[in-house]
Each structure stands twice: as C-alpha cells, then as structure tokens.
C-alpha cells in the first residue's frame with residue numbers, strides 16, 4: 001500500500017516557480033503531511049528548476065516520478081490525502097498533452113522530457129540543492145574522489161582533452177587545452193573562476209543549474225583546480241541572481257564541512273577554497289578579462305589580449321575561467337570516461353548542450369540535448385511548437401552576439417561549426433523563438449540598443465560604430481530609411497567586427513548582419529515602401545476599425561488610454577489617427593469574434609464612413 | 621613689442637600644457653625662455669587625466685611629446701620646484717625674483733632611475749597640494765552601519781565592490797557623504813570609487829524609491845511584449861525610467877533579464893519577481909505596494 005512507502009514531495013523552488021509563490025505551496029504541503037499523520041513516511045523537500053517552467057508551479061512525487069503542474073496552495077490537501085494517503089493520484093493536476101488532451105502522469109512520458117538527454121541537468125528537480133547528502137546519494141563527489149586519489153594531474157587534463165569538451169560560455173574553446181596552458185604558465189598562486197555572470201538576456205540555464213545543483217559546479221571546480229594546480233577559486237555570480245548566491249553559500253559551507261573543500265581535501269594533501277563574488281550589473285563584465293578586472297575591484301572593462309588570462313589573470317597570476325555548464329560537465333567526464341562523453345554529439349562538438357528555450361514557443365525552459373540536434377526538433381518536439389497557430393519565423397541563438405536563423409534552416413543540426421557557418425554563434429545557449437509577428441528589423445534594433453548601452457566605451461569602433469548603426473536602424477523602423485542603408489550597415493558591421501577590442505563589439509553586429517542576410521526583403525519593405533510586413537514597427541503601422549465588422553461594443557473606446565476612439569452606443573467606432581499613439585490596446589481588447597480592429601502598414605488608412613452611415617443595425 | 625628685432629628673453633609662469641606649448645612656440649621663434657613651475661616637474665594637471673574632451677584622446681599622448689620638447693630645447697631653461705616671488709619693470713624690461721626650493725637631489729646627476737622613490741619609507745605621498753576637501757558630515761547611525769559593512773569586507777584583497785554593493789543595499793543608493801568616508805577608510809581615491817559606481821548598473825548615486833520596480837527588457841520578455849508593460853508602468857506612475865515618484869514610494873528601472881525568461885514578461889518589485897505580467901495587470905501589482 002502506497003501510504004506506508006517512503007515518499008518525497010519535491011516542490012520546485014526555481015526562480016520561475018518562486019515567482020508563482022511556490023514557497024506557500026511547500027508550507028501548505030508540509031502542514032498537510034503533518035495533519036494527515038504521514039510525517040514518518042513522507043518528506044517535503046524543495047528542489048531547483050525542473051525546466052518545465054511554463055507549467056509551473058511544479059510538484060513532483062518521488063520515487064515514482066509523478067509530476068503535478070500548475071499547483072496551487074489549495075491543492076495541498078488533495079495531493080496529500082488522495083495521493084499519498086489513499087494512493088489515488090490526482091489526475092486533475094497532471095500535465096495534459098496539448099493535442100490529444102490526455103493526461104500524462106509521469107515525468108519521463110512527457111514529450112518535453114522524453115526527447116531530452118539530461119546529463120548535467122540530471123539532478124535538477126530531483127535533489128534538494130540545500131542538502132549535500134542528496135547530491136552524494138545521487139553519486140556526487142565520486143568523481144572528485146577518483147580524480148584526487150586515483151589520477152595524476154596530467155591524467156585529469158588528458159581525460160578532459162580526449163573527451164573533446166569545449167567551453168559552454170560562448171567561444172567554444174577546448175577546455176583541456178585551456179587547462180593545460182594554465183597549468184604550464186609560471187606563477188603562484190593560480191586561480192580558477194566559474195563564470196556565472198550569465199548576461200545574455202533570454203538565457204537562464206546557468207541560473208537553473210546554480211539553483212538546482214550547485215554541488216556539481218563545486219565538484220567540477222575542485223577537479224579542475226587540482227588538475228591545474230590552483231589553490232583559490234571564485235564563483236562570479238550576476239547581481240540579479242540572489243537565490244543562486246544563497247544556494248551556493250549553503251553548498252560551499254556544506255562541502256567544506258564534509259572535507260570536499262579546504263586545506264586537505266579527502267586527505268589527498270591538495271588544498272582549495274572558493275569565494276563568491278557578485279556582479280554589479282554589467283553585461284561586458286562576463287568577458288574573461290573584464291571579469292578579472294571586476295574581481296580585482298575595478299570597473300569591468302576588457303583589456304586587449306595577449307596576455308591571456310591563463311598567463312596573467314587575477315592579480316597578474318595564471319587564471320582559468322570556465323562557464324557554469326563547462327564546470328558541471330567535468331565530474332561526469334571523470335566518472336564515466338572521455339570515450340563515453342565523446343560518443344555523444346557531432347564530429348567536433350561533443351556532449352550535450354543546454355539551451356534555454358524562450359520566446360514564442362509553447363514549452364519554455366532550459367533543455368538539454370545532444371549536440372547536433374536540429375532546431376526543429378528543439379522547437380517542435382521538445383518545445384511543443386508555436387502557440388496560437390502562428391508560423392515559426394526565425395530562431396535567435398547566442399544572445400546579443402548571435403544571429404537569427406530563418407525557419408527554412410531549422411533542420412540544420414546545431415553545433416558550434418554549423419551555427420558559425422550560418423552567421424550566428426552557439427553562445428551560452430540562449431534560444432529565442434520568433435513567430436510571424438516579430439519584425440526582424442525591430443529585433444536587430446533591439447539587440448543593438450542592448451549592446452550600445454552595454455558597451456564599456458573603451459574602444460571607438462564599438463562605442464561609436466554601434467551607436468551609428470543603431471541610429472540607422474531607428475530611422476529605418478520609423479520610416480526614414482534611405483536607399484543604400486543596407487549596404488552601409490553591412491560595411492559598418494564588418495568594420496566593427498574587425499576593429500573592436502573585445503568580443504562585445506566583435507560580435508555586436510551579428511544580429512544585424514544575419515537579419516540582412518536572411519530577411520533582406522523585410523529591410524527593403526521598410527526602406528522603400530515604408531511598410532513593416534510583421535506589423536510591429538509602431539511608426540509604420542496604423543490601427544483601423546473596419547466599419548462592417550464593428551459591433552459598437554465600446555470596449556476599445558473605453559480602453560483607449562488617450563481617448564482617440566470616437567463613436568458610442570450603436571455607433572461604429574472610429575480611430576482618430578492624429579490622436580492615436582499606436583499602443584495597440586484596441587487591437588488587443590477587440591473581442592476575437594468581431595475582429596474589427598486591424599493593423600495596416602504601407603497603405604493609407606481608409607476614410608471613415610460619413611456620420612449618418614455609422615449606425616450599427618442589430619437584429620433583436 | 622618695441623622693436624621688430626627679437627631680443628631678450630621671456631618668462632613663462634606655469635609648466636602645464638599651456639605653459640609648455642607657449643614656451644615651445646616662443647623658443648621656436650627665437651626667444652630665450654625661462655619656464656617656472658612650482659611643482660617638482662613640468663606637466664601639470666593633464667598628466668592626471670586619462671582622456672581629454674572632446675576627442676577622447678589619450679592625455680599622456682598629447683602631453684609627453686611636449687614635455688620632451690621642453691626638456692630638450694636649447695632655448696628653454698626649466699626652473700622647476702620654483703616660485704615667482706616678485707616682478708618689477710615694464711614690457712621689455714622685467715626683473716623677476718624667483719625662489720628655488722631645495723630639491724635635495726642634484727638634477728644634473730639624477731638619471732631618473734626611480735630607485736630612490738622605491739626605497740623611500742613614506743609611501744604614496746603625491747605631490748599635488750591637498751584640495752582642502754570639506755567632507756560632508758556623517759550621522760552617527762550611518763557611521764555605525766557603514767563601519768559594520770566595512771569590517772565585513774576589509775580583510776578582502778579587493779573590498780571596494782562588495783562594500784559598495786552592501787551600502788547600495790542598505791541605503792538603497794550610494795550617499796555622497798558615505799562615499800567620502802569609504803574613500804578615506806579604504807584609501808581609494810573618490811574618483812576611482814565614482815568610476816566604479818557609475819560603471820555598474822546596480823549602483824545608484826541618487827536616492828531611490830521605497831519600492832524599486834525593475835521591468836525586464838531582456839530578449840524573451842521583449843518578444844513577448846515587455847515594452848508595453850514598461851510603457852504602462854510609466855503611464856501609471858507618471859515617471860520615466862530612472863526616476864522616482866514624488867512621494868518617494870516607487871522608482872522605475874529597466875533590467876536585462878531576471879532569469880525568469882520562461883515566464884516572460886517578468887518584472888521585479890524589490891526582490892519579489894512577478895512572472896507573466898501583462899500591461900493590464902500593472903495597476904493590480906502596484907496596488908499591493910501602495911501604502912494607505
């Protein structure tokens with residue numbers, strides 16, 4: 001009978017679910033377990049992000065692997081009494097397949113999880129990140145034991161090199177080579193850094209891992225430090241991630257108590273300690289040399305390389321910097337071997353990649369797939385397709401340094417090489433899906449406004465060049481585009497890429513160049529016809545109420561924030577084009593069964609019918 | 621000028637960039653030039669600048685060639701570490717008394733190797749005169765708060781950024797008088813502190829509202845209409861980004877990604893994240909914070 005078996009209720013306390021008040025759910029469940037007298041056999045624990053944020057708040061029942069979605073605090077009695085006491089799972093809260101509408105009780109049957117290969121996210125959602133024992137029970141710190149007690153430093157580096165692991169922070173530099181360079185570099189002490197500055201807007205998989213499985217990162221760092229011969233480590237976390245910092249603090253303290261950190265780790269004679277440093281909100285400080293400047297207490301501006309940080313990093317000493325996901329992969333490689341890791345993925349890109357799916361896609365969340373998975377499979381099999389019956393238009397990868405890949409190329413297998421060929425980059429795994437309502441010129445402008453604000457201003461091509469490109473794009477989206485603008489943008493983009501000091505300027509024009517490459521027609525429509533095909537650029541769009549469809553319901557009339565809509569009861573509504581601010585409210589509120597408000601672009605707005613013809617005749 | 625013929629000598633007072641350029645121009649046109657400078661070296665304030673307005677040229681690159689020219693020019697005699705005491709006469713016939721201060725180093729023999737500065741037991745004594753800064757006062761309770769923060773991080777090798785983060789969190793911004801105090805305690809010039817404080821988006825030099833509203837304008841939020849949410853906040857609060865409402869209750873800021881992209885658009889009030897915010901839900905959220 002289910003009631004007597006030990007069970008664990010995992011309540012997701014990732015950022016997404018916390019924002020949906022999942023801590024109240026946990027409290028309600030704890031109370032309910034108490035009242036039902038199940039405290040002996042049922043434990044309520046928190047866990048990090050499951051990745052299925054769209055369906056949050058999530059509650060999982062282990063060991064069977066039941067998953068409840070959209071849980072509310074009020075559901076606690078039912079879950080505890082019916083499921084845990086009486087053994088009748090609550091079907092009402094199961095995930096429902098959007099097509100068949102059938103209920104899916106278990107995790108592993110949900111397509112979102114089924115098509116993934118969760119390696120570094122294996123523990124996310126399945127252990128309590130605030131308890132080191134959960135991690136150890138899941139096989140944690142075994143790799144550290146193996147590395148420290150059974151392998152030499154060279155063997156560890158050799159293993160990582162053979163696995164073909166490449167950095168997951170953006171550039172994809174082979175990790176083994178990086179470690180070896182740092183190990184060879186003269187100077188003491190050496191440092192290792194975990195780059196958790198995750199600045200790409202739209203990417204949050206590092207955050208998920210930090211919050212859900214902090215020990216895997218710590219373990220990876222200790223192994224790396226041992227191989228390199230480093231005695232200090234820093235984890236540099238973004239300002240916006242307070243929860244991640246809290247979890248890391250707890251994890252560090254516990255790891256120290258158990259002797260996985262400190263002076264004499266596992267009696268191997270090797271000593272290593274880790275400090276947390278917090279960012280202060282600057283995208284560019286995620287760049288390796290700027291990160292070093294930040295840790296040293298300066299403003300986080302990059303410096304020219306060489307010397308590389310492997311030779312002269314923090315306080316001029318050899319420093320090895322890796323991304324969160326890179327570190328988290330290390331224990332797996334040591335434990336399961338380089339051959340196993342190298343067997344996953346494509347020729348030059350090994351292992352799995354974590355993407356954070358977001359934008360116009362049904363299932364959003366961090367997902368892990370083998371390198372070489374196609375975008376289509378990511379978006380449709382795992383992501384569940386585009387909501388609202390819209391068509392896929394493009395996918396943006398690599399954040400502000402990346403590019404937009406059009407829907408026609410969605411079948412290309414994704415790895416470092418292929419994305420570079422397409423003019424984009426892998427980046428750290430941000431993957432924003434765009435549908436037909438997204439204007440690509442607007443998107444390019446958006447990214448440039450981001451890089452323009454985040455440019456540190458040290459070098460001219462980046463500081464001035466991006467600003468000028470942005471100005472041109474603003475002109476284009478506001479109907480002041482001129483012939484020759486496209487060529488000028490291309491020319492400027494290439495110059496900025498060549499002449500900038502760091503990777504920020506060196507990649508900032510990518511979104512513009514790729515959108516020109518794949519969506520030149522859209523640029524031309526803006527410039528030549530003053531038309532925005534996606535109907536997104538405010539200045540080029542007019543709102544118009546079709547007299548034949550308007551039912552004079554007055555909803556739009558009342559919602560208009562600037563009172564630009566005329567008409568009244570039984571009177572067809574008319575938008576005063578001069579007063580309209582094009583906020584789009586009327587378009588949103590018009591009941592879909594009328595669909596009277598339309599958007600026009602590149603054509604004059606039809607003249608409203610004369611007053612006497614505005615009466616709406618209604619059949620009583 | 622009394623006559624067309626260039627005779628006599630010229631005294632330039634001050635060896636900054638303007639003085640040096642004048643000395644060079646005069647010497648080039650045939651005058652003997654004396655250049656008096658009260659500090660131990662010519663160069664002046666420009667040597668302390670990183671870049672110069674409006675071209676953002678590197679200051680040292682403008683300055684260094686002129687310093688070398690003044691040093692080398694056969695017609696220029698430098699009187700550094702010297703001050704003008706008196707001047708008599710009229711155009712064409714001036715008589716100037718100059719006091720030369722004791723340098724305790726023979727400039728003829730000094731090669732500028734820097735060895736003695738390295739070994740001088742008194743560290744970091746810059747030559748520029750003190751500016752007589754009047755430090756704004758610090759209230760006792762603030763003083764205690766700041767000291768607690770400082771003590772927490774003083775052992776660090778680079779305490780500045782953590783200290784500023786803690787102050788920013790404690791006071792909601794970086795008050796000027798506290799920065800003065802921090803500068804003295806950490807022995808870091810105020811200019812450096814301000815550079816760091818203005819570089820990072822987290823720090824504010826202006827007081828902020830009781831509730832700081834951060835509206836995400838990251839990519840995922842952007843494609844899901846975060847710009848409209850921001851507009852709505854501006855309308856309802858009647859303030860722009862970076863401003864504070866009159867009753868000091870709210871300030872409005874923009875962030876780039878809260879890491880809650882799956883539930884875009886996201887916003888944050890204080891530390892509380894709200895996901896899936898729509899422009900029509902804005903007033904509802906604010907209601908929860910309006911003190912009655």
Ligand SMILES: Cc1cc2nc3c(=O)[nH]c(=O)nc-3n(C[C@H](O)[C@H](O)[C@H](O)COP(=O)(O)O)c2cc1C
Pocket residue numbers: 166167168169170171172173175195196197198199200283284285286287288289321322323324326327428502503504
């Ligand atoms: C402007 C800019 C921002 C960056 N931001 C990040 C970041 O937020 N996180 C990260 O891991 N790497 C970031 N990088 C990449 C780092 O410079 C560095 O390549 C990376 O941390 C190395 O780790 P890896 O070898 O594990 O990829 C950024 C690079 C640039 C040019």
Ligand code: FES
Pocket residue numbers: 201202203204836837838839840841842876877878879880881882884885886
């Ligand atoms: S883009 Fe807004 S939370 Fe990430």
